[in-house]
Amino acid sequence: MTVLEESRPRPPLWRDVRVLRVVIQVLAGAAALAVLYVLWFNLTNNLRAAGLPTGFDFLTQPLGVDIPGSDISPSAPIWKGLLNAVKNTLALVVVGIPLLTVIGVLVGVARLSTNWLVAKAAGLYVEILRNIPPLLIIFFVFNAVVLRFPVLQESLNVEDLVLVNNRYIAMVGFTAQPNFGPFLAILAVALVAASGVWWWRTRRSERTGAHHHRFLWAFGVFALLALVGFVALGGPVGLSRPILDGRALDGGFSGLAAYWAVLAALVLYTASHVAEIVRGSILAVPRGQSEAANAIALSSFQRLRYVILPQAMRVAIPPVISQYLNFTKNTSLAIAIGYAEMTRITFQLIGNGQPAPQMIFLLMAGYLIFSLIISLVVNVVNRRMQLVTR
Amino acid sequence: MTVETPIFEETPPQVEPARGAVDWARKNLFNNWYNSLLTLALAALVIWALVTLLRGLLSADYEIIRANLRLFMIGEFPGDQLWRPWAAAYCWALIIGVVGGSLAAGARDRATEAGLPYVRTTFRQIVIRSWPILVLIVVILSFTTTITPTLLTIGALAVGLGSYYLSQALPRAVRRGTWLIAIVLIAASYLVLAGFGGVGWQGWGGLHLNLFLTFAGILIAFPFGLLLAMGRRSSLPVIRTISVTYIEFVRGVPLIAVLIAGAFAIGFIIPRDIRPGFVTRMLIGIIAFEAAYIAEVVRGGLQAVPRGQVEAAQAVGLAPWKTMRLIVLPQALRATIPAMVGQFISLFKDTTLVAVLGITELLEATFVVNSQPAYLGKGLFVITLGFAALVFWVGCYTMSRESRRLERKLGVGER
Numbered sequence: 113m114t115v116l117e118e119s120r121p122r123p124p125l126w127r128d129v130r131v132l133r134v135v136i137q138v139l140a141g142a143a144a145l146a147v148l149y150v151l152w153f154n155l156t157n158n159l160r161a162a163g164l165p166t167g168f169d170f171l172t173q174p175l176g177v178d179i180p181g182s183d184i185s186p187s188a189p190i191w192k193g194l195l196n197a198v199k200n201t202l203a204l205v206v207v208g209i210p211l212l213t214v215i216g217v218l219v220g221v222a223r224l225s226t227n228w229l230v231a232k233a234a235g236l237y238v239e240i241l242r243n244i245p246p247l248l249i250i251f252f253v254f255n256a257v258v259l260r261f262p263v264l265q266e267s268l269n270v271e272d273l274v275l276v277n278n279r280y281i282a283m284v285g286f287t288a289q290p291n292f293g294p295f296l297a298i299l300a301v302a303l304v305a306a307s308g309v310w311w312w313r314t315r316r317s318e319r320t321g322a323h324h325h326r327f328l329w330a331f332g333v334f335a336l337l338a339l340v341g342f343v344a345l346g347g348p349v350g351l352s353r354p355i356l357d358g359r360a361l362d363g364g365f366s367g368l369a370a371y372w373a374v375l376a377a378l379v380l381y382t383a384s385h386v387a388e389i390v391r392g393s394i395l396a397v398p399r400g401q402s403e404a405a406n407a408i409a410l411s412s413f414q415r416l417r418y419v420i421l422p423q424a425m426r427v428a429i430p431p432v433i434s435q436y437l438n439f440t441k442n443t444s445l446a447i448a449i450g451y452a453e454m455t456r457i458t459f460q461l462i463g464n465g466q467p468a469p470q471m472i473f474l475l476m477a478g479y480l481i482f483s484l485i486i487s488l489v490v491n492v493v494n495r496r497m498q499l500v501t502r
Numbered sequence: 503m504t505v506e507t508p509i510f511e512e513t514p515p516q517v518e519p520a521r522g523a524v525d526w527a528r529k530n531l532f533n534n535w536y537n538s539l540l541t542l543a544l545a546a547l548v549i550w551a552l553v554t555l556l557r558g559l560l561s562a563d564y565e566i567i568r569a570n571l572r573l574f575m576i577g578e579f580p581g582d583q584l585w586r587p588w589a590a591a592y593c594w595a596l597i598i599g600v601v602g603g604s605l606a607a608g609a610r611d612r613a614t615e616a617g618l619p620y621v622r623t624t625f626r627q628i629v630i631r632s633w634p635i636l637v638l639i640v641v642i643l644s645f646t647t648t649i650t651p652t653l654l655t656i657g658a659l660a661v662g663l664g665s666y667y668l669s670q671a672l673p674r675a676v677r678r679g680t681w682l683i684a685i686v687l688i689a690a691s692y693l694v695l696a697g698f699g700g701v702g703w704q705g706w707g708g709l710h711l712n713l714f715l716t717f718a719g720i721l722i723a724f725p726f727g728l729l730l731a732m733g734r735r736s737s738l739p740v741i742r743t744i745s746v747t748y749i750e751f752v753r754g755v756p757l758i759a760v761l762i763a764g765a766f767a768i769g770f771i772i773p774r775d776i777r778p779g780f781v782t783r784m785l786i787g788i789i790a791f792e793a794a795y796i797a798e799v800v801r802g803g804l805q806a807v808p809r810g811q812v813e814a815a816q817a818v819g820l821a822p823w824k825t826m827r828l829i830v831l832p833q834a835l836r837a838t839i840p841a842m843v844g845q846f847i848s849l850f851k852d853t854t855l856v857a858v859l860g861i862t863e864l865l866e867a868t869f870v871v872n873s874q875p876a877y878l879g880k881g882l883f884v885i886t887l888g889f890a891a892l893v894f895w896v897g898c899y900t901m902s903r904e905s906r907r908l909e910r911k912l913g914v915g916e917r
Contacts, residue, residue: 137740144744151771158770227537228530229544243898244891245851247858248865252891255883441756448858455758468766475762476755483754 155469164467177460179452180368190461197457198478203367204375204443204453205482209436212379216386216432221416223391234387241384247445249381254373254449261369267356275354275366282354282366295348298341306334370451374443382439386432393428394420426497433490440482454478558884566882567889568645570871574889575642577707577862586695587710588654593691595658597684599665604680607670625663631904638896704779707862709893711781715853715863719788720796720846726789727796732826734797735804745797752794758855760787765859784856792849799845803838804830843905847898854894864890 125131159166175186175193182196222234241249259278262268267277275282310330317324342348354366397420405415444455458475462468532538567574576587606623613620629636639659643652669677696702706714733745752760764787765780778786807830815825857866868886871877 133738137738140738140744141740154773155771158774161774162770226530226533227540229541229548230537233544233548239899240895243847243895243902245854245865245894247854248887248891248894251865251869251883252887256881256887260881437754444756444758445855445858447758455756455762458759459762462762462766468763469770472759472763472767475759476751479756479759480751480754 159467159469165470166467168470170466170470175461176464177457179457180370180450182452190466193457193461194454194474197452197454200371200451201440201443201453201478201482203371204378204446205440205486208375208379208382208439208443211375212383212386212435212439213432215379215383216435217390219383219387220390220394223387224394238384238387241381242388244381246378246381246442247448250374250377250445250448253377254370258369258373264356273353275356277369279369280354280366281369281372284354285352285366287350287352289348289350291345291348295341295345298345299338302334302337302341305337306330309333368451370446370449373449374446374451378439378442378445382435382442385435385438389428389431389435390424393424396427397423429490429494429497433487433494436486436490437483440486441479444479562885564645564885566871566877566885568647569876570867570874571642571645573708573862573867573871574864574893575708576710577867578705579701579707579710583700586700589694590691591654591658592661593687593694595662596665597687597691599662600669600680600687601684603666603669604672604677606666607672607677610670611674628663631907632900634896634900638893641892703785704781706781708867709864711856711861711863712850712853715785715788715856716846716850718785719792719849719853720842722785723789723792723796726793728800730793730797731800731804734801749794749797752791753798757788757791757852758858760791761855761859763787764790780859781861784859784861788849788853792845795845796842799838799841800834802841803834803836806837807833840905840909843901843908847901847905850897850901851894864893 122128156166171191171194172189175184175188175190177193178186179193179196184193184196219234219237222230223238225231225234261276261278264277264279267275269275273284307330310326313324313326313329316322317326401419401423402415405419410419443453446453447456447459450456454475458471462471531541572579572581572584579587610620610622639655643655646652669680694700695706703711703714730745730749733741734749736742736745761784764783768783768786769777811829811833812825815829820828853863854865856863857869860866862870868883868890871886872880872882
C-alpha cells in the first residue's frame with residue numbers, strides 16, 4: 113500500500129482530498145465565526161444606540177409587572193420573577209408528563225381493544241385531537257369551557273372538597289401541623305426501608321423462585337411506618353380545605369384556572385400523539401408473542417402486562433421522549449391565555465422595555481436546559497429498558 | 503433452493519362467520535362482563551356527546567361567521583380587489599391539477615415501461631379520498647351570502663380537475679417541463695395578489711396567511727435543511743459541529759420563542775437600515791425553525807439509503823458530488839416524502855402561533871370577530887373556534903391520511 117502511494121504522483125493541490133478537507137473546514141469555520149462576529153457587532157451597536165444595557169445587570173432591577181397567582185410584587189427584582197416563571201413551567205411539565213403518559217397508553221391500548229365501540233371511540237379521540245392545532249385547543253378549553261365556570265363569588269363548592277370558579281380550581285390539600293419536620297424525616301426513613309424491602313424481596317424471588325410480591329411488601333412497610341409516625345407525632349399533617357375569603361382563595365391545593373386549562377389542553381393533545389405511538393409499538397410486537405401468551409393461558413391483562421407492553425415499550429420509548437420534549441416546548445403556548453410561565457414573563461418584560469436579546473437568550477437557554485434534563489432522565493430509563501443482546 | 507411444496511399448509515382463518523347483528527354485537531361488544539359494562543358506559547357517553555353536539559349545531563346562530571367569512575379566509579384584503587385572491591386560487595387549482603396529473607402520468611409511463619399493471623386513480627377515488635375537503639368547501643360556501651363564490655368555487659374545481667386530466671394526455675416532452683410551468687404559475691399567483699397595485703404579504707391574513715406561511719416556510723427552508731442534513735452526515739468535523747449545533751439548538755427551543763426572537767430581536771442583530779416587515783420577520787423565524795426539523799427528516803432519508811449504493815457509485819468512479827446528486831439524494835428524498843408531509847402538517851398547525859404576536863391569521867381572526875361590537879361578550883367562542891378547528895382538522899386529517907397511503911405505497915415499492 114505505502115509503496116503504491118509513494119510511487120503515484122501527488123495530485124495538484126486543488127484536487128488533493130487531504131488538502132481540500134482542511135481548506136473547506138477552515139473556510140466554513142471562518143465563515144461561521146465571521147457571521148457570528150457581524151451579528152454580535154450589530155447587536156452591541158444596536159443595543160447601545162437604543163440606550164439599552166448590553167449585559168445582564170438589569171436582572172436586579174424591579175420587575176414592574178404583576179404576576180397573577182403569586183405573591184411576587186412588581187417591585188421584586190426581575191430574576192425573582194423569572195425564577196417564579198421557571199417554577200410555573202415546571203408545574204406544567206411535572207404534572208403533565210405522567211398524566212399524558214397514562215392517558216396516552218390507555219387510549220393506545222383501547223384502540224386495539226376487541227370491544228368495537230371502545231376501539232372506535234379511542235380512534236375518534238385520536239383522529240380529532242391530533243389534527244387540531246394545540247393553541248386552538250388551549251383557546252377552546254380556556255374560552256369555551258373554563259371562562260364559563262361561575263364567577264368567584266358564586267363558586268361551585270362540592271362539600272368544601274373541590275372549589276371551582278373561572279379564576280381558580282382548588283382541591284382539598286394538606287397542611288403542616290406541629291412536628292411536621294420530624295414526620296418528613298420518618299417518611300424518608302420509611303422510603304429507604306421500603307426500597308430495602310423491595311430489594312430483599314426481589315433477591316429472594318431470584319434465589320428461590322417464589323413470587324416476590326415486592327410491591328405489596330414495600331408499600332406495606334412504607335404505609336406501616338408512616339402510620340406509626342403519624343400516630344406517634346400526634347397528627348403532624350392536617351387537611352386544608354379551600355376557603356373563599358372575599359376575593360382571595362385560601363388553603364387547599366389550588367391552581368389558576370389558566371393553569372388547569374393549559375394542562376388539560378396540552379395533555380389531551382399530546383396524549384393523542386402518544387396513543388398513536390403506543391398503538392404502533394404494540395402492533396410492532398410479533399403476533400407469535402401474543403399467540404404464545406394465549407397458549408400458556410395468560411389472561412388478557414397478563415398478556416398485556418407481562419408479554420406485550422414490555423416489548424412494545426422498547427419500540428415506543430424514543431418517539432415518546434420526543435413527545436415529552438414537544439409537550440415541554442408546547443407549555444410556551446400558555447402565553448396566549450396569560451398563564452405566567454417562562455415565555456409569558458419574557459414577553460411581558462420585553463413589552464415593558466427590558467432588552468429583548470438578553471431576555472430571549474435567557475428564555476431559550478431555559479428551554480434548552482429543560483430539554484436536556486428530560487433527555488438525560490429518559491435516556492437513563494431507556495438504557496435500562498433496552499434489550500440486552502449478546 | 504427450490505421448495506416444491508410448502509412445509510406448512512396455509513390454514514384458512516378459523517373465524518366463525520358472524521350471523522346477523524345480534525351475534526356480531528355479542529362478539530364485539532358484550533363478550534364478557536367488563537366489556538359489556540364498558541360498552542354501556544361508553545355508549546351513554548357517546549350518545550350524550552352526539553346529542554349535545556347536534557343540539558348545539560342546530561340551535562347555534564352562525565351570523566358571526568356569515569358576516570366575517572371574508573376575514574376568516576383572506577384577512578383584511580381590500581374588498582374592491584377580491585378578484586385577486588380568486589385569481590390566485592385559480593392559479594393554485596391549475597398548479598395542483600397540472601402537477602398531480604403529470605405525476606400520475608409519470609407513474610403510468612414507468613409502470614408501462616416496467617411491464618407492471620398500472621391502476622389508474624378514478625374520479626370516484628379522488629372524490630372519496632378528498633371527502634373532508636369537499637365537506638369543508640360545502641360548509642364554507644353555506645356561509646356565503648351571494649351565489650358568486652359558489653360559482654367561482656365550482657369553476658376552480660373544474661379547472662383543477664380539467665388540468666389534471668389534460669396534463670396526463672400531454673406528450674412526455676411537454677410534461678418534463680411541468681416544474682417550470684409550476685414555478686411560473688406560483689410566481690403568477692403571487693403577482694396577481696401583490697403586483698400592479700395589489701397587496702403584498704404584509705397585508706395578508708386569515709386562512710390564506712396560514713397557507714402562505716406553511717408553503718413558503720417549507721419551500722424556502724428545504725434547501726437549508728438539505729444542506730444542514732448533509733453537513734450533519736459529513737466526515738468533516740468542523741462542518742458537522744456547525745450543523746449539529748444549529749439543529750440541536752433550534753430543536754430544543756419552542757417555535758414561539760423563535761417567533762418572539764423574530765419579532766423583537768432580529769432588529770438588533772441585522773444592520774440598522776434594513777427593516778423587514780412584521781410578517782417577513784415571522785417568516786424568517788419560521789424558516790430558521792423549520793430548516794432544523796427538515797434537516798432531521800432528510801437525515802432520516804439519507805440514513806435509509808444502503809451503504810452499498812454509495813460504494814457502487816464510487817466503484818464506477820462517480821465524484822462525491824455526483825454520487826450525492828445522482829445516487830443518494832434521489833433515493834433519500836423519495837424516502838422522506840411521508841415525513842415531509844408530516845412536517846408540513848405540523849407547520850400548518852404551528853402557523854397559528856403568529857396569532858400570539860397579533861397577526862390576524864385564522865385563529866386570531868376568531869378572536870377579533872368576538873370583540874366586534876355586535877358580538878362582544880356574547881361568548882360565541884365555541885362557534886368561531888369550532889369553525890377554525892374544522893378548517894384545520896380537515897387540512898391536517900386529509901394530508902395525514904394521504905401521507906399514510908403514500909407511505910404504504912412507497913414501502914411496497916421498496917421491496
